[in-house]
Amino acid sequence: MPGATRPGRPAPDALWPTQPDRVFEDVVVCRPGELMEIDSTPFDVLIRLENGVVDRVELTGLADIATRTIAAAVLQPTTKSVDAALLLARAVTLAPMRACVEQYRPGPPSLRPEPYAQVEWEWPKLRKAIDKVYGYRSERLHAGVPFPHPLCQEPMRSGSALDERPSGIAATASNAAWVAKDLPMHLHTFGHIVRGSLFNWWQASSGAPLDDAPGS
Known part of the structure; x- marks a missing residue:
């Protein structure tokens, strides 16, 4: 079997045709x-x-x-x-995405709903909301579990714009229930944040001024 471990005292003239080279050498790791x-x-x-x-x-x-x-x-x-893919997704997606959004996030939409249906845009609270939605994306996608149903429904409209988040204290659908903390924003709001962050990152990388300053 390739990579099989040698006995403690191998015969001096023994042949090890299945032993790959450099298996027992130390590996120097420099980068995270x-x-x-x-x-x-x-x-x-x-x-x-x-x-x-x-x-x-x-x-x-x-x-x-x-x-x-x-x-x-x-x-x-x-x-x-x-699933090893689940571990990898947790390790490599959330932290880089969060850092990008923190630095390059756009301001809130120009047209906003009534205050009770708005997402709070201050970074500490916005970070928790983004982590929750991105956690759904990373974990449920790999596990084959649907998103919470209220996040996939067409948002209600209050005032001159679509609601940025479900406004109730809880929601039910398909014999399931979710409390407000599990429904931090509608997916169109999440799309606005991700799209704006990527656009601002691209402009910053090309040296162009940002059209929408982070957190404005």
Whole structure:
């Protein structure tokens, strides 16, 4: 088997035709993200899962060797395998996207709904809303789980513009329910933020002045 480990005291004249070169050499890692390792650790406790079944859980983490930090982690029942793509998505998408939006985000739309249907544009609160929606995109897309139904519906109109977020304290659809914190903005609002951030980033990269200053 390629990459098989040699015994502690191999025969001096033995042949190792399946042994790849440089397997046992040290790897020097200089840049974050250059080398990542995945490992799982079972928890010695029993918990009751959402479906009522009692089972053990396992923590699977993605570690960045260069920075010695945990880039992503998933807690799953031991009977359910962890998709490596989910760990990778958590590790490489949210932080760079958040940094780009923080620096290059556009101002709010020129036409806005009534205050009760507006998204708060101050960065600390806007960051939480973006993290929630992007988390849906990263995790549910890979897991094959639909977005919350209210986010996919056509927004209501209040005043002269479409609502930027669901305005109720909760929403129900298809025998499911969501509270307000799970519905931070409609997808057209998220599209406005992402589109404006990319446009401002492109203008800044080309040396052109920004048409819409971040946070304005």
